[in-house]
Amino acid sequence: MVRKEDVKLQPTARGMRSGVYMGWDGDAPTRCLDALVHEIDPGAVTTIHRHSWDAQTFVVEGSGWTEIDGVRHDWKPWDAIHIPAWSWHRSGNDGGKTARFMSYSSEPMLWTLGMCLIEDRGHEDVRKLPPRPAFTEGPKGDDPYARRLRRLAQEAKKRRKGRIHTPYDEQDLLATPRGTRTKFLVDRAIGSEASGITQVMIQFAPGKTQSLHRHPGEAWLYVVEGHGHSFMGTAPDKGEHHRWKKGDLIVVDHYLWHQHFNDDPQNQARLVRVHMFDSILETMRALMDPMVLFEEAEDTLLSMQEVSKIEWPDDRRPEG
Numbered sequence: 529m530v531r532k533e534d535v536k537l538q539p540t541a542r543g544m545r546s547g548v549y550m551g552w553d554g555d556a557p558t559r560c561l562d563a564l565v566h567e568i569d570p571g572a573v574t575t576i577h578r579h580s581w582d583a584q585t586f587v588v589e590g591s592g593w594t595e596i597d598g599v600r601h602d603w604k605p606w607d608a609i610h611i612p613a614w615s616w617h618r619s620g621n622d623g624g625k626t627a628r629f630m631s632y633s634s635e636p637m638l639w640t641l642g643m644c645l646i647e648d649r650g651h652e653d654v655r656k657l658p659p660r661p662a663f664t665e666g667p668k669g670d671d672p673y674a675r676r677l678r679r680l681a682q683e684a685k686k687r688r689k690g691r692i693h694t695p696y697d698e699q700d701l702l703a704t705p706r707g708t709r710t711k712f713l714v715d716r717a718i719g720s721e722a723s724g725i726t727q728v729m730i731q732f733a734p735g736k737t738q739s740l741h742r743h744p745g746e747a748w749l750y751v752v753e754g755h756g757h758s759f760m761g762t763a764p765d766k767g768e769h770h771r772w773k774k775g776d777l778i779v780v781d782h783y784l785w786h787q788h789f790n791d792d793p794q795n796q797a798r799l800v801r802v803h804m805f806d807s808i809l810e811t812m813r814a815l816m817d818p819m820v821l822f823e824e825a826e827d828t829l830l831s832m833q834e835v836s837k838i839e840w841p842d843d844r845r846p847e848g
């Protein structure tokens with residue numbers, strides 16, 4: 529459990545304060561993704577920069593904007609933004625209170641591959657900065673080089689057309705058979721073209737739980753609202769319970785059995801689940817076959833009767 533109060537925000541040369549929940553620069557090294565928090569004061573504008581990895585944000589408080597390759601996106605609480613690899617980006621706050629947002633990136637994965645590059649250009653005009661790396665369209669032909677050029681050009685075009693901004697109110701709330709309600713924030717299902725990191729907001733009904741399960745890879749849950757606890761163990765019956773509250777990050781370590789509980793009998797708990805299953809789990813599946821990578825304890829699933837009895841409060845986000 530990474531506690532909100534243990535994450536120290538420090539002023540940075542970018543013009544915003546930043547702190548590390550999980551990642552190398554907070555002395556909590558990771559392999560796939562990292563998690564940081566940032567604050568931008570009213571009137572502040574960050575420097576413009578770009579990097580070889582992609583990142584995504586989740587707005588916790590306040591309002592502001594992020595400009596990606598010269599296109600401005602205005603955001604409010606619970607919106608998400610995807611920042612594609614190599615896009616020039618900067619953020620600002622023209623509201624009346626400090627804006628706070630989380631960011632998750634694939635930098636550790638690119639670091640693993642030795643492919644991390646970052647370029648900060650201060651307050652230069654984006655129109656004077658070099659464009660994203662160019663690529664070559666494939667010629668006709670069936671030889672391996674022609675095929676590679678065509679395949680990579682096609683992929684690059686698709687990736688450059690992905691969704692950037694997800695305004696919270698725009699997405700549908702989906703009820704799951706697990707007794708939770710979910711909303712995609714960054715996911716292929718809503719047109720995002722991220723490196724594999726996805727964000728989904730999960731609402732736990734008052735006093736309810738999710739099933740006990742385990743899977744490989746870093747899976748994190750940011751607590752947006754509410755309080756509860758999570759069981760984590762090396763076996764379904766061998767582990768410990770950890771309490772959480774708003775602003776904490778639940779770090780589900782590799783392959784631990786885990787189950788999250790909403791401890792509030794009156795109100796829902798809201799968690800944003802972040803992981804890199806889309807790309808990494810697919811790779812792991814191929815590498816680990818025939819090992820089973822996702823296991824769930826059936827007897828911890830809610831019955832349909834229980835699910836149909838849940839009374840959901842209004843789904844309303846806070847004002848920026």
Ligand SMILES: [Fe+2]
Pocket residue numbers: 577578579583611617
């Ligand atoms: Fe960035």
Ligand SMILES: [Fe+2]
Pocket residue numbers: 741743747780786
């Ligand atoms: Fe999980």
